[in-house]
Amino acid sequence: MVTDELDDRKKRILKAVIDDYIENREPVGSRTISKRSDMSFSPATIRNEMADLEEMGYLTQPHTSAGRIPSEKGYRYYVDQLLDLKERIGFEPTAEELSDVKLRVQREIGEMSDRIRVASELVSRLTDYTSIAISGSADGSLRIKALQIVPVEPGKALAVIVLEGDSVKNSVIQLDKSIGPETLMKISAQCSMLFAGHRVEEISLNMIESVSEASGVPRALVMPVVDGIFDCIRKAESPGVHTEGAARFLAHPEFSDVEKAKGILELLNREDLMADLITECSGSDGLVIRIGSENKIEGLNECSVVTATYSVNGVKLGTIGVLGPTRMDYPRVVAALEYVRRRLTGENELAAPPELPQITEMSEVKDGRGNS
Amino acid sequence: MVTDELDDRKKRILKAVIDDYIENREPVGSRTISKRSDMSFSPATIRNEMADLEEMGYLTQPHTSAGRIPSEKGYRYYVDQLLDLKERIGFEPTAEELSDVKLRVQREIGEMSDRIRVASELVSRLTDYTSIAISGSADGSLRIKALQIVPVEPGKALAVIVLEGDSVKNSVIQLDKSIGPETLMKISAQCSMLFAGHRVEEISLNMIESVSEASGVPRALVMPVVDGIFDCIRKAESPGVHTEGAARFLAHPEFSDVEKAKGILELLNREDLMADLITECSGSDGLVIRIGSENKIEGLNECSVVTATYSVNGVKLGTIGVLGPTRMDYPRVVAALEYVRRRLTGENELAAPPELPQITEMSEVKDGRGNS
DNA sequence: GTTAGCACTCGGCGTCGAAGAGTGCTAACA
DNA sequence: TGTTAGCACTCTTCGACGCCGAGTGCTAAC
Numbered sequence: 001m002v003t004d005e006l007d008d009r010k011k012r013i014l015k016a017v018i019d020d021y022i023e024n025r026e027p028v029g030s031r032t033i034s035k036r037s038d039m040s041f042s043p044a045t046i047r048n049e050m051a052d053l054e055e056m057g058y059l060t061q062p063h064t065s066a067g068r069i070p071s072e073k074g075y076r077y078y079v080d081q082l083l084d085l086k087e088r089i090g091f092e093p094t095a096e097e098l099s100d101v102k103l104r105v106q107r108e109i110g111e112m113s114d115r116i117r118v119a120s121e122l123v124s125r126l127t128d129y130t131s132i133a134i135s136g137s138a139d140g141s142l143r144i145k146a147l148q149i150v151p152v153e154p155g156k157a158l159a160v161i162v163l164e165g166d167s168v169k170n171s172v173i174q175l176d177k178s179i180g181p182e183t184l185m186k187i188s189a190q191c192s193m194l195f196a197g198h199r200v201e202e203i204s205l206n207m208i209e210s211v212s213e214a215s216g217v218p219r220a221l222v223m224p225v226v227d228g229i230f231d232c233i234r235k236a237e238s239p240g241v242h243t244e245g246a247a248r249f250l251a252h253p254e255f256s257d258v259e260k261a262k263g264i265l266e267l268l269n270r271e272d273l274m275a276d277l278i279t280e281c282s283g284s285d286g287l288v289i290r291i292g293s294e295n296k297i298e299g300l301n302e303c304s305v306v307t308a309t310y311s312v313n314g315v316k317l318g319t320i321g322v323l324g325p326t327r328m329d330y331p332r333v334v335a336a337l338e339y340v341r342r343r344l345t346g347e348n349e350l351a352a353p354p355e356l357p358q359i360t361e362m363s364e365v366k367d368g369r370g371n372s
Numbered sequence: 373m374v375t376d377e378l379d380d381r382k383k384r385i386l387k388a389v390i391d392d393y394i395e396n397r398e399p400v401g402s403r404t405i406s407k408r409s410d411m412s413f414s415p416a417t418i419r420n421e422m423a424d425l426e427e428m429g430y431l432t433q434p435h436t437s438a439g440r441i442p443s444e445k446g447y448r449y450y451v452d453q454l455l456d457l458k459e460r461i462g463f464e465p466t467a468e469e470l471s472d473v474k475l476r477v478q479r480e481i482g483e484m485s486d487r488i489r490v491a492s493e494l495v496s497r498l499t500d501y502t503s504i505a506i507s508g509s510a511d512g513s514l515r516i517k518a519l520q521i522v523p524v525e526p527g528k529a530l531a532v533i534v535l536e537g538d539s540v541k542n543s544v545i546q547l548d549k550s551i552g553p554e555t556l557m558k559i560s561a562q563c564s565m566l567f568a569g570h571r572v573e574e575i576s577l578n579m580i581e582s583v584s585e586a587s588g589v590p591r592a593l594v595m596p597v598v599d600g601i602f603d604c605i606r607k608a609e610s611p612g613v614h615t616e617g618a619a620r621f622l623a624h625p626e627f628s629d630v631e632k633a634k635g636i637l638e639l640l641n642r643e644d645l646m647a648d649l650i651t652e653c654s655g656s657d658g659l660v661i662r663i664g665s666e667n668k669i670e671g672l673n674e675c676s677v678v679t680a681t682y683s684v685n686g687v688k689l690g691t692i693g694v695l696g697p698t699r700m701d702y703p704r705v706v707a708a709l710e711y712v713r714r715r716l717t718g719e720n721e722l723a724a725p726p727e728l729p730q731i732t733e734m735s736e737v738k739d740g741r742g743n744s
Numbered sequence: 745g746t747t748a749g750c751a752c753t754c755g756g757c758g759t760c761g762a763a764g765a766g767t768g769c770t771a772a773c774a
Numbered sequence: 775t776g777t778t779a780g781c782a783c784t785c786t787t788c789g790a791c792g793c794c795g796a797g798t799g800c801t802a803a804c
Contacts (some may be wrong), residue, residue: 156538416745436753
């Protein structure tokens with residue numbers, strides 16, 4: 001991991017180019033790099049190095065007489081090897097940046113899914129990119145903590161289940177008017193006994209028999225109730241997708257073309273695609289970065305995705321992703337997600353020295369200091 | 373209402389101009405109007421009439437040598453007097469337009485708020501404009517149909533309330549670990565007796581005393597539970613706002629300026645503003661049209677809003693609004709909302725001849741036939 | 745009251761050329 | 775051998791210019 005094909009000077013130049021490009025979104029020329037205070041070579045030297053970097057595939061040129069811009073390979077090397085996460089890992093949002101959201105995250109004691117949604121809003125604001133939150137796990141690995149049937153009116157009841165992470169699902173049940181509240185209570189108690197404590201994926205339809213037998217209520221009457229419970233379970237299995245700050249996409253000049261912007265916004269509305277996009281990355285527990293065409297969704301080739309998955313006691317409770325242009329401020333995004341991770345998992349940000357997220361093992365570049 | 377300042381020819385010309393402008397979004401000239409099959413005057417005559425209409429404030433000219441475009445006054449006259457709603461009122465979406473959504477609306481037996489949301493999606497697709505759905509009424513006029521406290525785990529419970537329209541609100545409660553399920557049941561039963569059947573607005577905090585007394589549980593222990601119920605009620609009072617098809621805004625050329633589009637999208641994300649916007653119009657039970665600056669939100673001056681409010685047995689359950697450019701296809705939007713109204717309120721669209729929505733009393737223009 | 749004709753206005757669009765930024769190459773230098 | 779100054783070349787950006795067409799208002803004739 002330490003030995004790679006770039007010598008120290010090339011690394012510094014590559015990092016300088018990418019930093020500059022991320023900031024200004026303009027092809028960066030040799031002169032610009034040369035003028036940086038930490039760069040003591042003439043434009044001509046830089047030019048030679050940049051030509052090399054282009055040949056190696058880290059940089060490209062939009063046209064002959066323009067500066068260089070990073071290629072996907074360049075970005076990948078940047079986030080893997082050059083990104084000085086320590087630059088930003090101590091990142092603490094200002095009071096202004098947090099505004100009321102901080103309080104809401106802290107004081108929120110409700111469902112985990114709510115907290116993740118609120119956190120996603122925070123991330124979007126901190127980074128100025130679009131953020132996508134997924135709560136619950138797509139596989140049915142969450143356990144059911146509680147289950148109850150609530151009588152509403154004759155012929156109508158409500159099935160309620162509470163899952164790990166305190167997320168709540170409910171479903172309105174239409175049933176025979178002859179079923180009284182007492183019968184419902186009996187069924188409810190039976191279902192609760194049978195289902196509570198089990199994982200969502202373990203529940204199967206033939207449990208209807210057991211409920212019917214144990215409660216002494218005819219199968220036909222129990223049916224709609226179990227149906228309602230299954231409806232809840234279906235809802236629990238389809239992860240909640242929440243998109244925050246879609247409008248921020250329009251702020252970035254790479255999407256000033258309305259057609260492009262429209263395409264992106266339409267994709268953002270496709271909950272299924274977004275769920276896939278984010279879930280695909282959530283295998284590991286840490287941060288994952290997908291650059292440009294590394295993510296499989298067509299139309300997102302000019303975008304990067306950074307995701308962070310949050311688990312408590314080994315149970316995945318949600319994932320927050322940031323979606324932005326390939327030319328995104330990776331350090332800031334990583335820092336924001338890391339900050340939020342500490343909040344969500346209850347770690348005090350002042351306690352232990354924060355672990356570096358797994359995406360990267362730092363090479364020994366020491367002098368990469370962020371500009372601005 | 374029959375006598376107004378425009379003679380028949382002026383009306384026809386005005387309608388023709390607006391119809392054409394709605395379709396092509398280009399200033400329409402006298403020649404264009406003159407060429408229409410139902411218009412038997414020379415361009416010069418039309419020009420004179422158009423000059424009159426401009427003087428009266430119904431039309432404007434972007435610049436000296438361009439055609440005319442409708443002013444807000446012109447649109448207002450159009451929707452009030454010229455719109456031949458019968459053109460479209462028999463509107464029935466094609467199978468393709470409905471796709472799977474129709475089925476979902478029909479078969480949906482769950483919460484009213486879900487059905488309104490789904491209907492809103494349908495409206496957005498049918499019209500190709502952005503649609504905003506509000507479920508529940510902003511005032512607390514809905515009654516509580518059922519209420520229950522569900523024990524989740526030691527120290528944690530869930531408050532659930534079901535409102536008219538079957539919308540469900542819940543809130544996780546943190547409570548003293550010493551409270552067992554039986555105590556909770558007692559409190560739950562008491563709360564249910566006290567609150568069920570009442571309007572949300574009637575519930576007040578001092579009911580905590582009654583609950584405490586009647587259940588024989590100390591005030592301090594009852595407190596968090598009642599708090600949870602109040603949390604539900606708070607949620608019930610703030611109407612659920614759901615925006616659908618925001619990306620469709622970008623399809624309309626008047627928003628091809630990214631700055632404008634961004635402004636609009638940001639407004640769309642402001643749930644409070646959208647709630648106001650839609651609620652403001654929902655006084656009456658029928659359709660309401662707000663043109664351009666008639667709606668008070670700054671930044672929506674170039675937009676129009678059409679809303680339809682849905683009530684069952686006199687209880688307002690939700691409102692669906694369509695937000696689009698001032699130059700919107702009013703007949704289509706009105707027809708789509710009307711179609712959905714019939715669906716949501718359970719009317720069979722083939723039964724009674726559909727009532728015309730209240731917005732308009734037709735003037736006796738008979739020959740206005742839509743083009744294309 | 746309606747229409748044909750005509751001069752006039754004004755935005756849209758393509759062309760052209762200057763300006764500027766950046767490159768690659770060569771030759772000189774340490 | 776690595777670095778740097780100089781220079782010719784390339785390519786985009788941007789404003790100026792001018793033509794074209796659509797549409798108007800006015801006048802005069804029907």
